[in-house]
Amino acid sequence: MQGTQNLNALEELVRQSVYRQLGLDKSTAATAPNKLLVNISARHCHLTQEAVEILFGEGHQLTPKKWLYQDGQYAAEEAVTLIGPRSRIISNLRILGPCRDINQVEIAYTDARALGFDVPVRQSGDIEGTPGCMLMGPKGYFKMDKGVIRAAIHVHMSPEDAAHYGVKDKDFMQLKVHGECGLTFDKVFVRVNPDFKLEVHLDTDEGNACGLGENTVCELKKIK
């Protein structure tokens, strides 16, 4: 415990030094109740239990492979093959669990272009009018009539985080990413829920565009 406390103190000193050097506003970032995580979501899908059983067999349950930062969410052992409109495929499309009540595939524009898809940018769950696709699993095919989207950049936060930043559910914020490929995402959608931990989700295009790495300094800002 003593060692952990020393490490935390050291980490805080380093963070303060970095913030000073970058001229960051300590009043919003360094005093935040929770540390900001910015993570890249590689392409993946969310499926209903019905779809899982069609693809993997009757009664099949997803197996957690890696727990994600948001409580209860996981990358499953199971993956599917996505077949696009021109019969081009993406293999090993990871399923995220647990099962949901809709089927949704989230890919980046780079993936969409490679497949020949014209996919819209949507918030998760907002899939009316979006293109469908075919999924292939070891036990069968599952046809999605809709649900292929590029997920809009968003931040998960608790009411405590929202109060700190002065924002509310469905607001937009900015995310400034420092570094040699520095950029500012101007439309980060805010999702507030007591179960959420403070985390921004980028897709692979966004993460690669800004060169996001483990030590990249990021700032979440209220739009003035």
Add this chain to the structure above:
Amino acid sequence: MQGTQNLNALEELVRQSVYRQLGLDKSTAATAPNKLLVNISARHCHLTQEAVEILFGEGHQLTPKKWLYQDGQYAAEEAVTLIGPRSRIISNLRILGPCRDINQVEIAYTDARALGFDVPVRQSGDIEGTPGCMLMGPKGYFKMDKGVIRAAIHVHMSPEDAAHYGVKDKDFMQLKVHGECGLTFDKVFVRVNPDFKLEVHLDTDEGNACGLGENTVCELKKIK
């Protein structure tokens, strides 16, 4: 000619209307001497004449397929296969002509990750200490000891453009991209040359991250 003039006038009216609706600063953008183009450079390479002859045969000359916006630059008919460090490949890597005095491969981070490359962000021509690769053409292989980079975002401009924006060669500017995936690139490297036409080059990750399309409104801004 009359028709062209009418079209230009119409285009200017539409542009002014869009600018007003977006609340853009007319003083920098709408009064600029030249219209700003923002284009996506897909992965490509620049080669020496020597490399072209090793890959395509003695005496081979590149054939222009499509002229680019910058005068004299073209995408060639010729393409090569790039072989990465784990023997993964990218086929149809386009050669841009005319030949240069160095060999340089420009790929996006998404490409680099797929290939297993760890490539640095560099300005074109600054290739010391960068990884190499193997290129394969119809007549032979060419080993590059260095030269694989992710090209840093940059803007080509004439001295007239530089004077308008109040910047000089090797400065950095910001590029604000509007739209539903709006973002601001904070470090756009300025390259001034009398032969240059005003044009920002993004790579595919950057272009896909901001959803750049034909009608996307972009603003180049001096950093204050």
